[in-house]
Amino acid sequence: MIHLSHGGISARVAPERGALVTSLQRDGREFLYLDKSTFDDPGKNVRGGIPILFPICGPLGEGTGYDMPQHGLARQAAWSVLGQDTGWVELGLRADAETLKRFPWDFELRFRFMVDEQGLSLDQLFLNHSQTEMPFQTGLHPYFAVDQARLAWDLPVTSKRDNEKPGDPVQPFDGNVPEDWPVLDWELAGVKRPWADLQDIRLHYDEHYPYLVIWHLRDKPFWCLEPWSGPRFGLRDQRDLLRVCAGGSLSTQVRIQLL
Numbered sequence: 001m002i003h004l005s006h007g008g009i010s011a012r013v014a015p016e017r018g019a020l021v022t023s024l025q026r027d028g029r030e031f032l033y034l035d036k037s038t039f040d041d042p043g044k045n046v047r048g049g050i051p052i053l054f055p056i057c058g059p060l061g062e063g064t065g066y067d068m069p070q071h072g073l074a075r076q077a078a079w080s081v082l083g084q085d086t087g088w089v090e091l092g093l094r095a096d097a098e099t100l101k102r103f104p105w106d107f108e109l110r111f112r113f114m115v116d117e118q119g120l121s122l123d124q125l126f127l128n129h130s131q132t133e134m135p136f137q138t139g140l141h142p143y144f145a146v147d148q149a150r151l152a153w154d155l156p157v158t159s160k161r162d163n164e165k166p167g168d169p170v171q172p173f174d175g176n177v178p179e180d181w182p183v184l185d186w187e188l189a190g191v192k193r194p195w196a197d198l199q200d201i202r203l204h205y206d207e208h209y210p211y212l213v214i215w216h217l218r219d220k221p222f223w224c225l226e227p228w229s230g231p232r233f234g235l236r237d238q239r240d241l242l243r244v245c246a247g248g249s250l251s252t253q254v255r256i257q258l259l
Contacts, residue, residue: 006087006115009258013113014039014049018075019091021050021113024120026258031201033143033222048143048222051075052111054126055103055136057213058163058232066235067102071141074109088114095129105134119257126252128244135241139209139228140254146199146223153177154197157212158190163232177214184216187231197259198225204255208242227254 001022004011012023017039024031034048045051054074060066069076077099079091093109100106106129114121128134153175160173163185173188189211195204196212209227216223229252230240244250 002081002084002089004087004089004113004115007117009115009117009119011113011115011120013089013091015079015081015091017042017046018077019052019079019093019111019113020046020075021120022048024050024256024258026119030145031256031258033145033220045070045075050122050143051141053137053139053141053226053228054109055105055107055138056235057137057139057211057228057230061233061236064236071139072137073099073103075141079109079111082110087116088112103136105132105136106130107134107136119255121253121255124252124254125249126242126244127249128246131246133246134244135235135238136244137228137230137234137241138252139211139213139226141215141224141226142203142256143222143224144198144201145221146201148179148221150199151179151223152197152199155188155212156192156196157188158192159188161187161189161231163187180218181216182218184214186214187228188212188214189231195257196225198223200259201225202257202259203227204253204257206253208250208252209254210240 002013008027010025014020038044038047052074053071056072079093082090082092090112095107108127110125112123205227211228213226
């Protein structure tokens with residue numbers, strides 16, 4: 001586990017568990033939810049922290065030539081430490097024989113996690129060492145621990161799709177988020193500005209993230225507000241994909257500001 005700190009902001013990152021950010025605190029207050037039982041069991045996907053989604057967001061879907069679990073390969077992998085200081089760490093993940101069987105591109109990821117006086121930044125670099133263009137999706141899946149009695153949203157989106165009702169059409173988003181549904185899994189599109197608010201957390205994302213996803217389980221002490229580069233089944237459907245040319249790279253950034 002790697003500990004980062006700057007002033008009153010601190011974070012913990014676990015390279016061996018998918019480069020998962022397990023804690024983000026300001027002056028001792030925790031802003032992330034973590035189910036420690038799933039973190040402590042290497043055979044389980046961790047529920048909590050900030051999982052990394054690559055090279056897909058959500059399920060893969062049937063009818064592809066790929067073989068990946070939900071949200072892809074990065075969140076289950078052991079990452080390498082490339083460099084670090086008191087307030088930052090850079091982690092790397094490189095394709096290997098096993099990943100090439102599932103996603104046939106020689107990718108390399110270099111992510112820098114940095115805390116400052118406002119929160120946490122994730123600077124992300126995606127490299128393609130293959131001889132052909134690499135299509136992919138990326139995203140983050142933060143589990144935010146918020147005071148549900150004071151829950152408030154500011155979401156700059158125009159439409160929603162309820163993933164619990166896959167046959168329903170896309171609907172306009174009116175700004176209201178129900179809090180009492182057993183499962184809330186909304187894909188929000190038409191992002192109009194580079195930040196969104198959940199109570200006293202502001203999520204900043206660059207132009208590579210035109211989708212936001214809300215995921216919540218009733219009676220669980222978290223709400224997920226997730227920036228995604230593309231929709232569910234995007235790799236299967238070849239829809240809204242990021243692409244890196246042979247030998248090229250692409251940079252993205254997401255920031256979590258604690259208000």
